[in-house]
Amino acid sequence: MTLQTSAIEPSVPRALIGVVVDNALVLALVTVFAIFSFATPTFLTIANLQSILVNNFTLLAIAAIAMTFAVSVGGIDLSVGTAIDFASFAFVSLVLAGQPVAVAALAGLGAGAAVGAFNAVLISGIGISPFLATLGTLFIGRSIQQLLTNGGNPVYLPPSGVPEAFRFLGRGAIGGIPVPLIIAAIIIVGATVVLTRARFGRVALAIGIQPSVVRYSGIAARAHVAVAFILAGLIAAVAGLILSATVTVYIPSSGSAFLLNAIGATFIGTTLSRLGRPNIPGTVLGVLLLGIVANGLLLTGLNFYWQQVGTGLLIFAVLALSFITRRKA
Amino acid sequence: MSAASPDEIGDAIHLDGIVKRFDGALALSRASLRVRRGTVHGLVGQNGAGKSTLIKLLAGLHQPDEGRIEIDGQAYDKLTPHRVEELGIHFIHQDRLLVPTFTVGEALFLGREPRIAGTPFLDRRLMHRRSSEILDDYFGVKLPNSALISELSTAEKQIVQITRALLDQPKVLVFDEPTAALVRREADILFRLIRRLRDDGVTIIYISHYLNEIEELCDTVTVLRNGEDVATLPLGETSAAAIARLMVARDIADLYPKRSVTPGKDILTLDRLSAHGKYQDISLTLRRGEVLGLTGLLGSGAKELIRTLFGLETATSGQITIGGKPARSASPAQAVDRHLALVPEDRRGNGVALDLSVTENITLSSLKRFTRLGFLDFSGERREADDLIRRLEIKTSGRNALVRTLSGGNQQKVAIAKWLSRHSEIYLLDEPTVGVDIGSKVEIYNLIGDLAARGAGIIVLSSDLAELIGITDRILVLFRGSVISEFVSSQTSPDDVLAASTGSSEVLRHVG
Amino acid sequence: MSVDIQLAPVIHFEPGVSTSKPSRSGNLAASALRAGSLVAFVAILLVFSLTAPYFLSVGNIGNVLGQSAISGVLAIGLTIVLIAGGSNVVTGGIDLSLAANMGLSAAVYATAAQLGYGDATAVAAALLTGLLIGAVNAIAVVVAGIVPLLATLAVMNIVAGLELVLTQNTVIPASTPLLTALSSSGPLGIPALAYVLLVFTLIAAAIVQYTSAGLQLYAVGEFPDAARAAGLPVRRLVAGAFIASGLCGGFAGILSVSNLSGSTTGSGEMLLPVVVTALLGSVFSRRLVPTVIGTLLSTLFVGFLVNGFQLLNISSVLVSGVQGLLILLVVSATTLLRRQEA
Known part of the structure; x- marks a missing residue:
């Protein structure tokens, strides 16, 4: 009898660990935020917070959400950067060729989705593991970009030839809020709704958790996996469009810069969530954590190179703490 | 050496008054097992009787809530798998723990690899020579040195695993359903080996569903039922039939609350369904409100038949008809759309x-x-x-x-x-009560009765024969891929069904 | 532990009693795949040698070996982690910090050399750096229980940052007797680095393929339950694999300094190509598992590809595409073959 009671009512330290585990990511974020607010006078200013969102958040958030879709079905997408690049290339090239911005943007989205579809064929059609399939895509994509650009020459838009709509996408603002941030917000909300409220999201998460049960429940799991990877390509393409509109140039293979941080943010969000499931709010908090740490370290006046060390150490600490406390709980 | 003193022929293993609960459910209630040195001791019981829990306690994988474990007369408090192995107790598990990409020699010697004298390097030649010698000597099995575990038959893998245990010169060997995947001749080889090991002084615990094997092989048998040991008998004083009666609970009527439902229209028909190498010419009809039992040993084709109905495997010829329409499903999704439901055996996996x-x-x-x-x-x-x-x-x-x-x-x-x-209408239940405590079992049986009463058609695949008889209307027994007999559940006994499923009554039944 | 069994033979059988027929078809498919890859390897060498006569000369082969030394050492390090971690890269073994490790070790070596320390000290410092990075990975994975993909990703960031701190993102030139020797030519006019690669491969292969520890690594990676049942020190073996991989990173760092006469930035670029190379390597083994020799072959395969393209004046931008295609082809073939067997 006594045994059972103690099992139902956990002791205080145990409950405390539970609370910490449940909210690990938010706690980490708040702690980091507080530290930088005290450590530097400029951190907690409107201008700086806005700069975090614009410079350290938007593109990575979108790329990481693309990654989250791949991770939600139990996969990983090493070719998010490839989708970003292909979208950016199609977008810039078509605008350069005088096509309307809308047409070029659609073509860019199509290019990203095509990368996702290629992955989908490899993974759902042939049955290759996502890591290897998207690794192959990444490498092939690199060569294709080199071929398309004569060995890796950037495609510039001449300053005079940048259409207004193009510029607006990258640098415009509506009501003082930068357009890229608005787009990111829309994608965050949309992706959250899809993963938590749509049937697709439920099935995707179930596949990620236990694929055989989904199959044994009479659901076409492979089709859902395919859709998840196509969505990943499509969402990454949005990041590609914003990237090229911001810098008005396409640089081959520049999208791969987002890969490792996107993986990091997604898995931080996944492992630090209460149920350990891939989730958009977690991913977004993960991106914020990375962004705040990068920005805060910059403001501390720490040598630029120490910032990377600091970021790495901090993420390492967060991961280690969460894995250790989780095991104790 | 003096003559055997009472001490020397004492107990190799003595589990006494063991109680074990999982999540509040009682798995063992005061179960005892006393195995004398140098004997072959059978352990039998239905699924859920507590055999595997008892063995896991002995293996150090679980700790008992109450009771005491003595090995060689010495009491042990906290057994670990490692400690158990040091004490010379080895287990031959159903799931063969062998690395698929290893050669036979590597798999045999993993963890105690011989080295070339004076170097840190593996002596692969010695490993291969010793492994061929051992396999040949003990089992008359010749395998090429280059053969990988993944390329071996199930029986060969089992032999490799037994040989691994023999390399440690074990004092006690525990066999858990060792013949489930073996053909008769292979089983004979195993039996001779076990007798020889006993004669060499090794104590054997032998767990099996096959009572004829227990009868043939064991010196003593312990029967477990509902987490208790109901009897420990020398084989000279008992028979397979008597053991079977001990295994089955007396209050069958209470345990198996069978409803009487008048069967309705045909809902599922199989016409000469065959899958090459798995089963052939299976014909059956399932009606609404009917509970049809299906049983057969591993390799009988029963499991494959269920999987085919649910679209997980394909049939090579024959017809499946559901509600009058052809219904061979290419995927579970199709099967589910046809109102089929599968409750798979691997509950936690699938x-x-x-x-x-x-x-x-x-x-x-x-x-x-x-x-x-x-x-x-x-x-x-x-x-x-x-x-x-x-x-x-x-x-x-x-x-x-x-x-x-x-x-x-x-x-x-x-x-x-x-x-x-x-809203499924045809339920395929594959071993629905494996690992389920007695209380929940009855509730699941009631549920099956309710489903039938509401007009569903139900096929239950089970190796628990008392259960099968208790909850079904009819039972089809599969043997080597064919339906070998059909029983009306209310007019048969576990012994009859068991005899049919082992094929031992083949001749008689067909003469009769 | 003794392997002698004193029990007498139990039964003697007339020959032919041997049991149910094992299926060897899996073997056939695997060897077809392996033969196919070897044939492809040889065919590509042939095409190059026919179109570019210089291709198969001793000098050129030596060059390819020398140019492959750094990626070869890294890929072999990764191979050890792949062996201990099993085939699933996401949940199993991967070391993303390997390339960054090389960069930092190179920087440590070059800095030490520049500060006037001798070769012995500089080498020790570089190797110690690699070892420490490996140890951190090992602790993160084995003690803290972080998934290798995440643990080594975080460590990668730290290490890459430390490299930047140390080098201030500049080239640190270095010149020591060891570097001179490494960048010189050995017998037959073949670069010394080529010999280094061969000797390193031999040593690594001897350890991984021919010792108990090596065999146990495979058991741990492929079937942890079997490894545990056999009483293997699973955690220690996994930790050892990460430490070995770290050491390889340190060693590759020294080689990279000799190749470029200094430590340069941008080592991170090598990460994914090395991952592909190591994964491709398993196709050169009979059992389709990662092996040291298989990884060497796969490294050389890529090396010859780059070299052949250069000789034929084909843009080397195709190399990564060919690598990508190869990995997809190989993996598709394996997957489809397995599905057929099932």
């Missing part, structure tokens, strides 16, 4: 998603019903989950609890609830 909530599991298959324009109707899901939790008496801390936190029986109810939510 039946329920352990890390999804009760609600998410229940509505997984019927999500379309709870979807409006692609979005989920959470309140509809909640109502459905609450309703089924109540109707099936699923014990859970709430509909949002992860299924991982439920007991085996309640997990199984969730697996069935999933299909109730899908």
Whole structure:
């Protein structure tokens, strides 16, 4: 009898660990935020917070959400950067060729989705593991970009030839809020709704958790996996469009810069969530954590190179703490 | 050496008054097992009687809640797998723990690899020579040195695993259903080996469903029932039939609350269904309200037949008809659309998603019903989950609890609830009560009765013959891929069905 | 532990009693795949040698070996982690910090050399750096229980940052007797680095393929339950694999300094190509598992490809595409073959 009671009512330290585990990511974020607010006078200013969102958040958030879709079905997408690049290339090239911005943007989205579809064929059609399939895509994509650009020459838009709509996408603002941030917000909300409220999201998460049960429940799991990877390509393409509109140039293979941080943010969000499931709010908090740490370290006046060390150490600490406390709980 | 003193022929193993609970469910209630040195000791009991729990306690994988474990007259408090092995007790498991890409020699010597004298390097030549010698000497088996484990037959893998244990010169060897995957001749080789080991002074614990093997091989047998040892008898004083009676609970009527339902229209018909190398010419008819039992040993084709119906395997010829329409399903999705439901044997792998909530599991298959324009109707899901939790008496801390936190029986109810939510009409239940405690078992039997009463057709595949007889209307026995006999459940006994499924009564029955 | 069994033979059988027929078809498919890859390897060498006569000369082969030394050492390090971690890269073994490790070790070596320390000290410092990075990975994975993909990703960031701190993102030139020797030519006019690669491969292969520890690594990676049942020190073996991989990173760092006469930035670029190379390597083994020799072959395969393209004046931008295609082809073939067997 006594045994059972103690099992139902956990002791205080145990409950405390539970609370910490449940909210690990938010706690980490708040702690980091507080530290930088005290450590530097400029951190907690409107201008700086806005700069975090614009410079350290938007593109990575979108790329990481693309990654989250791949991770939600139990996969990983090493070719998010490839989708970003292909979208950016199609977008810039078509605008350069005088096509309307809308047409070029659609073509860019199509290019990203095509990368996702290629992955989908490899993974759902042939049955290759996502890591290897998207690794192959990444490498092939690199060569294709080199071929398309004569060995890796950037495609510039001449300053005079940048259409207004193009510029607006990258640098415009509506009501003082930068357009890229608005787009990111829309994608965050949309992706959250899809993963938590749509049937697709439920099935995707179930596949990620236990694929055989989904199959044994009479659901076409492979089709859902395919859709998840196509969505990943499509969402990454949005990041590609914003990237090229911001810098008005396409640089081959520049999208791969987002890969490792996107993986990091997604898995931080996944492992630090209460149920350990891939989730958009977690991913977004993960991106914020990375962004705040990068920005805060910059403001501390720490040598630029120490910032990377600091970021790495901090993420390492967060991961280690969460894995250790989780095991104790 | 002096003559055998009483001490020397004492107990190799003595488990005394063992109590073990899992999640509150009693798995063992005061079970005892006393194995004398140098004997072959049989351990029998139905699924869920507590055999595997008892063996896991001995292996140091679980700790008993009460009771005492003595090995060689010495009491041990906290056994670990490592300690048990040091004490010379080895286990031959059903799932063969061999690395698939290893050669036979590497698999045999893993963890105690011989080295070339004076160097740190593996002596592969010695490993291969010794392994061929041992395999040839003990089993008359010749395998090429280059053969990989993944290329061996099931029997060969088993032989490799037994040989691994022999390399340690064990004092006690525990065989867990060793012949399940063996053909008769291979089993004979194994029996001769076991007798020889006994004569060399090794103590053997032999767990098997096959009572004729127990009769043939063992010196003593302990019968477990409902977590208790109901008898320990020398084989000279008992028979397979007597053991079978001890295994089955006396109050069958209470345990198997069979409803009488008048069968309705045909719902599923198989016409000479065959799958090359698995089963052939299976014909049967299932009617609404009927519970059809299916049984057969491993390799009988019964499992493959169920999988084919659910679209997990393909038949090579023959017809499946559901509601008058041809219905050979190419995928589970197609089968489910035809109102088929499978409750698979591997519940935790395929039946329920352990890390999804009760609600998410229940509505997984019927999500379309709870979807409006692609979005989920959470309140509809909640109502459905609450309703089924109540109707099936699923014990859970709430509909949002992860299924991982439920007991085996309640997990199984969730697996069935999933299909109730899908409004399935033909239920394929594969070993529905494996690892389910007695209390939940009865509830699941009641549930099966309810389903039949509501007009569903049900096929139960089970190796628990008393259960099969207790809850079904008819029983088909498969043997080597064919239906070998059919029984009316109310007019047969476990012994008869067992005899049919082992093929030992083949001649008689066909003469009669 | 003794392997002698004193029990007498139990039964003697007339020959032919041997049991149910094992299926060797899996073997056939695997060897077809392996033969196919070897044939492809040889065919590509042939095409190059026919179109570019210089291709198969001793000098050129030596060059390819020398140019492959750094990626070869890294890929072999990764191979050890792949062996201990099993085939699933996401949940199993991967070391993303390997390339960054090389960069930092190179920087440590070059800095030490520049500060006037001798070769012995500089080498020790570089190797110690690699070892420490490996140890951190090992602790993160084995003690803290972080998934290798995440643990080594975080460590990668730290290490890459430390490299930047140390080098201030500049080239640190270094010149020591060891570097001179490494960048010189050995017998037959073949670069010394080529010999280094061969000797290193031999040593690594001897350890991984021919010792108990090596065999146990495979058991741990492929079937942890079997490894545990056999009483293997699973955690220690996994930790050892990460430490070995770290050491390889340190060693590759020294080689990279000799190749470029200094430590340069941008080592991170090598990560994914090395991952592909190591994964491709398993196709050169009979059992389709990662092996040291298989990884060497796969490294050389890529090396010859780059070299052949250069000789034929084909843009080397195709190399990564060919690598990508190869990995997809190989993996598709394996997957489809397995599905057929099932």
